Amino acid sequence: MKRFFSVEDVENVDVLVEEALQLKQNPLSKNDLGKGKTLGLVFLNSSLRTRMSTQKAAQNLGLNTIVLNANQEAWSWEFEDGAIMNNTTVEHIKDAANVLSQYCDIIGIRCFAGLTNKEEDTSEKVYSLFEKFATVPVISLESATLHPLQSLADCITIKENLPVNKKPKVVLSWAPHIKPLPHAVGNSFTQWMNQSDYDFVITHPEGLELDTQFTQGASIEHYQEKALENADFVYLKNWSSFRDYGKMPIVENDWMLTPEKLLTTNNAKIMHCLPVRRNVEVSDALLDSENALIYQQANNRTYAAQIVLQKILESNEKA
Amino acid sequence: MKRFFSVEDVENVDVLVEEALQLKQNPLSKNDLGKGKTLGLVFLNSSLRTRMSTQKAAQNLGLNTIVLNANQEAWSWEFEDGAIMNNTTVEHIKDAANVLSQYCDIIGIRCFAGLTNKEEDTSEKVYSLFEKFATVPVISLESATLHPLQSLADCITIKENLPVNKKPKVVLSWAPHIKPLPHAVGNSFTQWMNQSDYDFVITHPEGLELDTQFTQGASIEHYQEKALENADFVYLKNWSSFRDYGKMPIVENDWMLTPEKLLTTNNAKIMHCLPVRRNVEVSDALLDSENALIYQQANNRTYAAQIVLQKILESNEKA
Amino acid sequence: MKRFFSVEDVENVDVLVEEALQLKQNPLSKNDLGKGKTLGLVFLNSSLRTRMSTQKAAQNLGLNTIVLNANQEAWSWEFEDGAIMNNTTVEHIKDAANVLSQYCDIIGIRCFAGLTNKEEDTSEKVYSLFEKFATVPVISLESATLHPLQSLADCITIKENLPVNKKPKVVLSWAPHIKPLPHAVGNSFTQWMNQSDYDFVITHPEGLELDTQFTQGASIEHYQEKALENADFVYLKNWSSFRDYGKMPIVENDWMLTPEKLLTTNNAKIMHCLPVRRNVEVSDALLDSENALIYQQANNRTYAAQIVLQKILESNEKA
Numbered sequence: 008m009k010r011f012f013s014v015e016d017v018e019n020v021d022v023l024v025e026e027a028l029q030l031k032q033n034p035l036s037k038n039d040l041g042k043g044k045t046l047g048l049v050f051l052n053s054s055l056r057t058r059m060s061t062q063k064a065a066q067n068l069g070l071n072t073i074v075l076n077a078n079q080e081a082w083s084w085e086f087e088d089g090a091i092m093n094n095t096t097v098e099h100i101k102d103a104a105n106v107l108s109q110y111c112d113i114i115g116i117r118c119f120a121g122l123t124n125k126e127e128d129t130s131e132k133v134y135s136l137f138e139k140f141a142t143v144p145v146i147s148l149e150s151a152t153l154h155p156l157q158s159l160a161d162c163i164t165i166k167e168n169l170p171v172n173k174k175p176k177v178v179l180s181w182a183p184h185i186k187p188l189p190h191a192v193g194n195s196f197t198q199w200m201n202q203s204d205y206d207f208v209i210t211h212p213e214g215l216e217l218d219t220q221f222t223q224g225a226s227i228e229h230y231q232e233k234a235l236e237n238a239d240f241v242y243l244k245n246w247s248s249f250r251d252y253g254k255m256p257i258v259e260n261d262w263m264l265t266p267e268k269l270l271t272t273n274n275a276k277i278m279h280c281l282p283v284r285r286n287v288e289v290s291d292a293l294l295d296s297e298n299a300l301i302y303q304q305a306n307n308r309t310y311a312a313q314i315v316l317q318k319i320l321e322s323n324e325k326a
Numbered sequence: 327m328k329r330f331f332s333v334e335d336v337e338n339v340d341v342l343v344e345e346a347l348q349l350k351q352n353p354l355s356k357n358d359l360g361k362g363k364t365l366g367l368v369f370l371n372s373s374l375r376t377r378m379s380t381q382k383a384a385q386n387l388g389l390n391t392i393v394l395n396a397n398q399e400a401w402s403w404e405f406e407d408g409a410i411m412n413n414t415t416v417e418h419i420k421d422a423a424n425v426l427s428q429y430c431d432i433i434g435i436r437c438f439a440g441l442t443n444k445e446e447d448t449s450e451k452v453y454s455l456f457e458k459f460a461t462v463p464v465i466s467l468e469s470a471t472l473h474p475l476q477s478l479a480d481c482i483t484i485k486e487n488l489p490v491n492k493k494p495k496v497v498l499s500w501a502p503h504i505k506p507l508p509h510a511v512g513n514s515f516t517q518w519m520n521q522s523d524y525d526f527v528i529t530h531p532e533g534l535e536l537d538t539q540f541t542q543g544a545s546i547e548h549y550q551e552k553a554l555e556n557a558d559f560v561y562l563k564n565w566s567s568f569r570d571y572g573k574m575p576i577v578e579n580d581w582m583l584t585p586e587k588l589l590t591t592n593n594a595k596i597m598h599c600l601p602v603r604r605n606v607e608v609s610d611a612l613l614d615s616e617n618a619l620i621y622q623q624a625n626n627r628t629y630a631a632q633i634v635l636q637k638i639l640e641s642n643e644k645a
Numbered sequence: 646m647k648r649f650f651s652v653e654d655v656e657n658v659d660v661l662v663e664e665a666l667q668l669k670q671n672p673l674s675k676n677d678l679g680k681g682k683t684l685g686l687v688f689l690n691s692s693l694r695t696r697m698s699t700q701k702a703a704q705n706l707g708l709n710t711i712v713l714n715a716n717q718e719a720w721s722w723e724f725e726d727g728a729i730m731n732n733t734t735v736e737h738i739k740d741a742a743n744v745l746s747q748y749c750d751i752i753g754i755r756c757f758a759g760l761t762n763k764e765e766d767t768s769e770k771v772y773s774l775f776e777k778f779a780t781v782p783v784i785s786l787e788s789a790t791l792h793p794l795q796s797l798a799d800c801i802t803i804k805e806n807l808p809v810n811k812k813p814k815v816v817l818s819w820a821p822h823i824k825p826l827p828h829a830v831g832n833s834f835t836q837w838m839n840q841s842d843y844d845f846v847i848t849h850p851e852g853l854e855l856d857t858q859f860t861q862g863a864s865i866e867h868y869q870e871k872a873l874e875n876a877d878f879v880y881l882k883n884w885s886s887f888r889d890y891g892k893m894p895i896v897e898n899d900w901m902l903t904p905e906k907l908l909t910t911n912n913a914k915i916m917h918c919l920p921v922r923r924n925v926e927v928s929d930a931l932l933d934s935e936n937a938l939i940y941q942q943a944n945n946r947t948y949a950a951q952i953v954l955q956k957i958l959e960s961n962e963k964a
Contacts, residue, residue, distance in 0.1 A: 034362075035362050038362070043672075043673050043676070043704075043705070045701055045704060047697065050399070053399060053400055053401060054399065054400060055394065055396075055399075055400035055401060055417070055422065055425065055426075056425055058392075058394065058399065058400070059366065059392055059394065059425075059426065059429040059430075060428075060429055062392045062429075063364055063390075063392070063429045066362075066364060066390045067362070071704045073696075073697055073700045073701070075693065075696065075697065076398075076399060077693075079398065079714075079717065080688070080691060080692065080693075080696065080714060081691055081692065081693035081696070082691055082693060082920050085923070089924070089929060090923065090924065091923075091924040091925060092922040092923045092924060092925050093823045093922065093925050094823075097920050097922075098693070098919070098920035098921075099920075099921075099923050101933075102919055102920060102921065102923075102932075102939070103693065103920075105940045105943075106693065106694060106697075106919060106940060106943040107693075107697065109698075109940060109943045109944040109946075109947070110697040110698055110700075110701045110947060111697075185412045185413075281417070281421055281425060282401050282416050282417035282418075282421065282422075283417075283418075283421065284411040284412065284416075285404070285409065285410075285411045285418050285421075286408070286409065286410040286411060287410060287411055287412050291408055294421075295420075301421070302424045302425060302427075302428060305424075305425040305428045306428040308428075309428070309429060353681075354681045357681070369718070372718060372719055372720055373718065373719065374713065374715075374718075374719035374720060374736070374741065374744065374745075375744060377711075377713065377718065377719070378685065378711055378713065378744075378745065378748040378749075379747075379748055381711045381748075382683055382711070382748045385681075385683060385709045386681070395717075395718060398717065504731045504732075600736070600740055600744060601720050601735050601736035601737075601740065601741075602736075602737075602740065603730040603731065603735075604723070604728065604729075604730045604737050604740075605727070605728065605729040605730060606729060606730050606731050610727055613740075614739075620740070621743045621744060621747060624743075624744040624747045625747040627747075628747070628748060
């Protein structure tokens with residue numbers, strides 16, 4: 008593996024999930040692989056799970072980590088090619104990416120969607136520029152449109168909880184929130200589910216369609232109740248409008264997931280990438296129930312990051 | 327040891343101090359104990375000594391450390407059980423504690439008193455919730471009411487400076503400050519001194535009584551001059567009113583410690599947990615004198631943290 | 646080496662550069678030298694290159710690193726001796742330096758010029774006080790007047806790019822900027838060049854003279870065009886007025902370096918410490934050309950830091 012930006016960088020999702028599960032059995036088995044090498048983690052946005060799990064993964068591989076909170080600790084970045092930098096930005100992303108590559112063998116970067124400029128977000132302007140100018144492998148710690156480490160952890164978690172003798176039905180359900188959120192987790196989960204042979208359904212209010220470049224082939228059902236029937240896994244996630252970009256259309260029905268809504272499911276497991284707005288997106292009764300897989304998902308973030316870092320290190324070694 | 331929140335989590339203070347002193351002689355003697363394990367340090371407030379000394383202690387044990395400045399780097403936390411999270415808090419402490427436990431073998435957390443809600447501070451709302459939901463051992467890096475790593479370092483420092491052939495007299499003296507401060511250091515030092523067989527006296531202006539749940543059994547003397555007589559150690563620390571919670575009553579007399587006030591002591595050693603407001607709490611003449619133990623206290627923070635981490639790691643190993 | 650504040654702390658620049666180049670061939674050759682030891686990196690200002698390269702250097706030496714963003718994570722410092730600390734500063738630099746020395750074997754500190762008080766900056770008030778009160782070796786991560794790790798990296802880079810059979814001509818050229826900047830990089834590069842046997846010329850608009858204590862002996866040429874003739878290296882850097890301290894005098898001519906200006910040079914290499922204001926200080930056409938050494942300079946920051954840390958560790962070992 009030379010990069011990790013989306014599911015398209017994975018040769019075979021099933022095999023990667025299986026390898027992650029093996030590694031989870033013995034996390035320190037390749038504790039020397041990263042010796043003398045450095046992972047740079049660059050955050051343009053807040054992070055708890057990604058920050059912690061990726062550091063933990065690196066430690067398990069004997070890889071040194073240097074964290075950079077780019078906006079707080081370093082300099083604000085210019086993204087325009089050819090810009091006359093006579094304003095507030097202090098360093099061009101071209102220089103930052105090139106320079107960070109001098110100190111790191113792998114760089115992870117987090118750069119959320121700004122939700123104000125659809126074209127910039129959709130084209131992954133920040134991530135693409137960073138990767139273009141970096142001279143070492145880059146992995147996404149969540150970009151404007153995708154969150155592949157989360158999706159890989161989600162796939163690992165589903166694999167650990169497969170129903171017996173049944174093709175699993177996985178539902179991605181839009182959930183209410185109080186402010187407009189990016190589409191990355193929804194897009195990304197859809198992408199990875201499209202690679203599986205699970206029965207996958209997305210449910211969301213009309214007007215809240217995800218970008219079709221990620222949903223292609225996925226079933227979409229606007230009635231949450233109908234979508235939930237016989238579900239084995241329900242993944243809750245809010246996102247803002249893609250069509251009316253970054254806006255929050257008024258949603259009439261109550262989309263919060265509650266125990267009542269679970270009655271028609273196959274005693275479905277509840278998934279969320281966290282942080283979750285409790286009793287807004289999902290009720291406490293579900294999040295605190297045995298059906299919730301949320302902490303197992305968080306736990307699997309370590310092994311998702313670790314298998315990706317391992318693949319990149321091994322691929323570099325061969326090169 | 328399964329947790330470290332207060333002196334009550336210590337089986338025998340004398341033995342723990344003695345073990346810390348032995349470890350100080352050879353800090354790298356158990357450099358493999360933490361191998362492959364991770365300490366998470368979560369700061370909801372500023373920190374210099376605790377941040378540095380605990381990382382140093384972890385390094386001495388071969389334990390990896392991941393630092394999280396929770397408010398700056400991650401998400402603001404919700405503390406209310408059952409809250410409908412439709413406001414500014416982004417992640418419930420329940421989820422944060424559970425998630426951090428997925429990546430860490432031990433978690434240290436710093437959460438100062440807010441000094442606005444007496445009941446919340448006194449009940450250790452934040453610390454208790456965090457510990458309740460964490461699934462790994464938690465240690466206090468200073469909570470609303472106590473600062474046990476500081477007190478353990480203070481006990482180590484006193485042990486290293488015991489007067490010869492004399493039962494030591496230790497005085498905890500309230501000191502002036504320009505803004506209301508928490509009671510944690512005062513409460514905690516009192517708790518640990520109450521476990522010793524030293525002659526221990528607290529002196530403070532009337533109206534500035536500490537919480538009796540911590541002072542119980544300790545001598546209180548409102549005349550600083552009288553309290554200082556024949557003292558071997560004077561520990562200076564400001565705290566705000568506990569009765570009129572978080573307020574600063576007008577204090578008429580000058581409580582700043584000066585060389586003149588030391589004349590009736592037994593050439594007392596000067597202690598302070600730092601940071602210290604020089605020439606407000608204590609005069610430069612004392613802080614810069616040979617009597618000051620302030621840097622030795624800071625140094626012993628490493629061994630206090632290290633012996634606690636060691637005990638928890640060893641206790642986990644047995645489990 | 647016992648400290649690293651300026652070129653004056655280096656016995657022989659040529660030898661140090663040569664040793665750094667050897668170490669670059671085999672960066673992990675002394676991977677055990679720092680075992681069990683701790684480097685503290687204290688930032689009072691932003692940092693990317695210094696932050697990353699010094700951590701990388703420490704890792705290469707097996708040295709643990711603890712980073713402290715002093716203003717964000719700890720307490721604001723008091724610098725006045727004898728101050729009655731009844732205002733906004735919370736901890737005296739005396740105490741901070743002494744305390745940090747309890748946890749670290751070497752401390753690096755970054756403290757930029759404030760550009761408002763010439764005397765304070767020129768006397769290196771902050772750095773001097775920190776070093777005075779620290780009880781372990783201190784290295785500069787850029788102080789008010791000097792940036793020696795940058796200059797050492799610059800010397801390494803020049804050595805790697807020497808013209809054949811020609812005494813190299815090195816030009817330090819003032820470059821335009823949109824806000825007043827410190828003099829540290831300009832002063833420091835001048836200091837190190839004055840130790841070399843290169844042909845060294847400084848060019849800047851009249852009124853923008855650097856402090857003569859650093860320029861002494863260096864040629865100064867106010868016509869950029871004339872200075873550039875036959876140059877092998879052109880180092881671009883902005884600084885504000887030293888005479889009219891911290892101000893930006895109006896500069897009539899266009900001092901931005903462009904390809905046209907390079908025509909009279911000996912196909913000069915372009916150097917800049919970064920971050921660079923593209924198309925203000927230097928044009929993209931040069932920064933993105935093969936003549937640019939900017940990323941090589943950034944890369945050599947690691948080996949500059951590593952050879953300095955190595956010298957200090959070795960010197961401590963002997964002691």
